[in-house]
Amino acid sequence: MNLKLRAQEMKVFFDRKTEGYDDVHGALMENKIAITRALPDGIRTMLDLGAGTGLELIPLFDRFPDACVTAIDISESMLGVLKTRPFADRVVCIAGNFFEVPLGCDYDAVISSAALHHFDPDGKRALYRLIYAALKPGGVYINSDRFYESIEDQEIDLRDYAEDPNRWPHMDTPLAMEVERALLETVGFTDITFEALDGRYWLNRARKGTVSV
Template identity: 45%
Template sequence: MNLYERNQKQREFFNEKIDTYDDVHESFMETKKALVDNLDKDTNKILDLGAGTGLELIPLFEKYPNASVTVVDISEKMLEELSKRDFASNIKTICGDFFEVDFGNNYDAVISTSALHHFKPEEKNILYKKIYDSLKTGGMFLNCDKISFTIAEQNHSIYELDNNIDNYKHIDTPLTVETEVNILETQGFSDITSSEVDKSNYRLTKAFKK
């Protein structure tokens, strides 16, 4: 199964999860607030990759009520829920695959929470290049997401992905912080930091386009 087909499986997965999504994921609100707390105070034009129902956008619009946010998400059901939020009029939505759609450009920040841990290193290189190109000079990429603690763990999940392809629906392939940093540097990012956000396997990675 190629990347396009895997991403369509993700779309089905999230479309099916819509009735319970917010109840399950509201317990991760601290990680989403941590991301918002790390944005620069003059941030205005934002791209949110995989915003889903928009949980991270709740604290974001509390702090930045005039922000202009573009969302890319492959699940039309998740975006339907997002469109019911009271800040929906400040959002432009693009329903499609990260690897297929045009992100636009000149963003102050590209943000993402819990949405980018399904790609192999070679796929993330392509995605992070797209993110880099969409930022303005001085712009920031902030990603709060799952990581693997060891290379063995990372390689094991990629092996699972490659070898359970017939049953593929939703296999997590989080990369280690070292792999993430290496890919970000390769794609031109600078001043890269990674910090804990809670006691789980989530990390907040921050990187700049200089």
């Protein structure tokens, strides 16, 4: 999978869909609140991958008003909405592809909501390496996202995308949870769990070990 092209597809799609995005994704707020619920007490520095308009940051700043968040998104238009939020002064926004921009390091937590289900296993492994490197030892990774329960479903989407990436705009290619678990383990993550949210979305949690792998 060409990750550069994939990121470009996302930018084009979300730049166009920014207006009205919060109305559509506001209906999925419970999935986003689950991230805040799962974060341990005392979290201060966080990286949000694919932060978009920052919907998941609304409950997050209610619970952690002193948090410092770095928000990365390839759509400047989506980040434009985030920058109007009341907590915007506590967020550093970076417009770019999270595979390419420096993510920073020593975060207490890396979070993501509805943004990481567009990659094949090689791409996901590369992303997990970057996330692992960005976390401090013992830091947590929490992702509310789409995952499949079976590898068969994963393979159907990946095959459809490979055959014709333009079959429909913004084609989802979620991976199966057992594949995700293996990728996270390969990179060094421990305490990996998947909690069912609304049937399509799951909350994936993992922890960076205190020993380098």
